[in-house]
Amino acid sequence: MRPLGALEEVASATTLSFEEFFQAEHLRLGRALYLLTGSAAEADELTQEAMVRVYERWDRVRRMDSPQGYLFRTALNLHRSRLRWVATRARHILHPTPSPDPAEVVQSRDSLDRALASLPTGQREAVVLVEWLGMDQDEAAMALGIKPGSVRARLSRAKADLRRMLEEDDA
Amino acid sequence: MPELHDLLERQASTYEPSPELFERVLQRRDRRHRNQRVAAGVLGIAIAFVVGWWGVHAITSSTPKPADDRSVEDKVTTPPLPEPDPVVSNALAYGADGDVFLADAHGANAVKIADGAPVDHAECTPDEHQASYEVFGTAWSPDGRYLAYWDRGCPVSEGTYTVLITDAKGNVLASFPGQAWQISWSPDSKRVAVMDHWAIEGAGDDATIGVYGLDGTRQAALTVPAALVPSGDYSPVWSRDGSSILLPGVQVPLDGGTPSPLPDLSWYGVYSPDGSHHAYKDRSSLVVEEADGPDAQKVSGSWVFWNVAWSPNGELVAYEGGRNDGLLVREIATGTDTSLLDMTRAESIGAIEFSPGGDRILFSKWDGHGHNSIWSIGVDGSDLRRLAGIEWTDLRP
Numbered sequence: 001m002r003p004l005g006a007l008e009e010v011a012s013a014t015t016l017s018f019e020e021f022f023q024a025e026h027l028r029l030g031r032a033l034y035l036l037t038g039s040a041a042e043a044d045e046l047t048q049e050a051m052v053r054v055y056e057r058w059d060r061v062r063r064m065d066s067p068q069g070y071l072f073r074t075a076l077n078l079h080r081s082r083l084r085w086v087a088t089r090a091r092h093i094l095h096p097t098p099s100p101d102p103a104e105v106v107q108s109r110d111s112l113d114r115a116l117a118s119l120p121t122g123q124r125e126a127v128v129l130v131e132w133l134g135m136d137q138d139e140a141a142m143a144l145g146i147k148p149g150s151v152r153a154r155l156s157r158a159k160a161d162l163r164r165m166l167e168e169d170d171a
Numbered sequence: 172m173p174e175l176h177d178l179l180e181r182q183a184s185t186y187e188p189s190p191e192l193f194e195r196v197l198q199r200r201d202r203r204h205r206n207q208r209v210a211a212g213v214l215g216i217a218i219a220f221v222v223g224w225w226g227v228h229a230i231t232s233s234t235p236k237p238a239d240d241r242s243v244e245d246k247v248t249t250p251p252l253p254e255p256d257p258v259v260s261n262a263l264a265y266g267a268d269g270d271v272f273l274a275d276a277h278g279a280n281a282v283k284i285a286d287g288a289p290v291d292h293a294e295c296t297p298d299e300h301q302a303s304y305e306v307f308g309t310a311w312s313p314d315g316r317y318l319a320y321w322d323r324g325c326p327v328s329e330g331t332y333t334v335l336i337t338d339a340k341g342n343v344l345a346s347f348p349g350q351a352w353q354i355s356w357s358p359d360s361k362r363v364a365v366m367d368h369w370a371i372e373g374a375g376d377d378a379t380i381g382v383y384g385l386d387g388t389r390q391a392a393l394t395v396p397a398a399l400v401p402s403g404d405y406s407p408v409w410s411r412d413g414s415s416i417l418l419p420g421v422q423v424p425l426d427g428g429t430p431s432p433l434p435d436l437s438w439y440g441v442y443s444p445d446g447s448h449h450a451y452k453d454r455s456s457l458v459v460e461e462a463d464g465p466d467a468q469k470v471s472g473s474w475v476f477w478n479v480a481w482s483p484n485g486e487l488v489a490y491e492g493g494r495n496d497g498l499l500v501r502e503i504a505t506g507t508d509t510s511l512l513d514m515t516r517a518e519s520i521g522a523i524e525f526s527p528g529g530d531r532i533l534f535s536k537w538d539g540h541g542h543n544s545i546w547s548i549g550v551d552g553s554d555l556r557r558l559a560g561i562e563w564t565d566l567r568p
Contacts, residue, residue: 148519
């Protein structure tokens with residue numbers, strides 16, 4: 001996973017300690033999750049939980065071709081699980097439109113943040129992984145557990161929507 | 172949007188993780204470890220109680236029923252159905268814009284056998300349920316008599332759509348609800364497996380695989396415990412001997428046995444028709460290796476399933492190469508790669524399938540500008556034909 005390269009400079013994966021892995025990866029993961037959730041607290045929580053899960057399986061994970069890929073896949077699955085949980089809860093209490101973070105999707109965020117927040121989760125994930133983390137589409141597909149074609153489709157739609165929203169905002 | 176990365180970078184850099192994050196990870200992991208040990212103790216007690224109850228029940232029961240040690244296969248008798256003639260014409264089946272087509276081996280003379288609306292346009296009101304048909308993966312049964320595909324027009328309930336079993340003319344023989352993507356045919360063409368409940372890894376709920384007969388009756392509901400639920404967009408695949416259903420990293424026996432994790436984490440591969448070899452993409456390279464055994468338990472699953480395909484006789488593997496490499500075919504005996512199709516940097520392959528006769532390859536191509544299309548080409552690169560084109564939708568032969 002080329003752009004996440006900090007790890008490659010630390011040590012070969014099989015000799016890597018979990019702490020080294022954590023130090024190399026947690027900031028990028030946290031920032032990616034921040035872009036996805038729009039909430040620093042949420043990003044902290046998801047980073048923490050994803051790292052715990054990797055730590056619990058560290059003996060296996062460190063021997064994988066891409067421990068970073070596993071970490072991101074775990075974090076993204078946790079994020080989706082949480083969205084599903086929120087949606088279920090919202091239906092139970094008859095909220096019409098479940099939002100991952102309704103309290104924080106407000107004017108205080110700048111236009112990019114608002115535009116990102118308005119994208120469907122899958123599209124937002126594709127944008128963050130490819131456009132910000134710099135993964136290629138195969139890597140993003142692996143991290144998301146979907147086909148590269150789906151990443152491409154999500155990304156194209158997301159970029160078109162973002163462009164439109166940002167232009168409207170500028171206007 | 173050249174500045175998008177910069178905008179994202181600026182936004183991302185406003186986040187700083189909590190300085191105690193690493194300590195909190197260690198603490199949470201230790202706490203969970205302790206809780207697991209406590210839970211293991213409680214589970215031990217619960218098992219002891221159940222075993223004890225069963226012992227008492229068995230002793231006090233005056234007319235115990237004979238143990239039914241038949242397999243699911245033996246217990247279930249599929250009602251006789253008219254057997255349509257197998258399709259011998261090497262017909263290609265594909266879906267586009269809510270319709271399903273059969274074409275001849277060269278992709279010509281396409282006949283629409285299922286007429287639906289594009290999935291985004293299906294009308295779903297209390298009075299109207301418009302169908303939108305979708306082919307995902309191999310629609311043909313192995314014996315070439317039946318097709319399995321989706322009606323994605325109007326959901327039965329959230330995330331649940333309708334699976335259709337039809338004959339080669341599109342006459343519906345059975346329909347039943349299902350979730351997720353792949354509808355997997357049993358090796359004997361008498362049953363299909365599909366997700367009844369597609370669970371998300373880490374969400375805490377069990378997944379369920381449904382096994383259905385050709386008449387649409389559910390013959391088995393196989394539970395995959397939450398702890399074994401795979402990540403990503405997984406779908407069921409039959410094992411080669413038909414005795415179990417495989418998900419990425421999990422084997423679920425059809426005889427009701429306990430699902431077990433598979434030893435290998437690398438599940439991005441596809442078996443050769445005889446099970447002797449295993450092909451997978453390692454980034455842009457194709458790796459073909461001998462399988463671990465006669466029925467090795469690696470799984471064909473998730474998206475790479477669509478980017479590598481074996482010819483029916485196991486002599487060729489078709490795959491998408493790296494950027495600009497286009498569609499390639501590897502001859503297994505010699506290890507030689509032949510490029511069938513050059514592509515621009517923006518273009519890419521979405522899905523690859525061999526025709527049942529093995530002389531043609533069906534694939535979908537993304538042009539990088541919002542358009543998908545289905546093509547057919549001979550295995551020697553001759554006679555390239557465009558079958559259909561649509562926008563956006565994932566298109567799968």
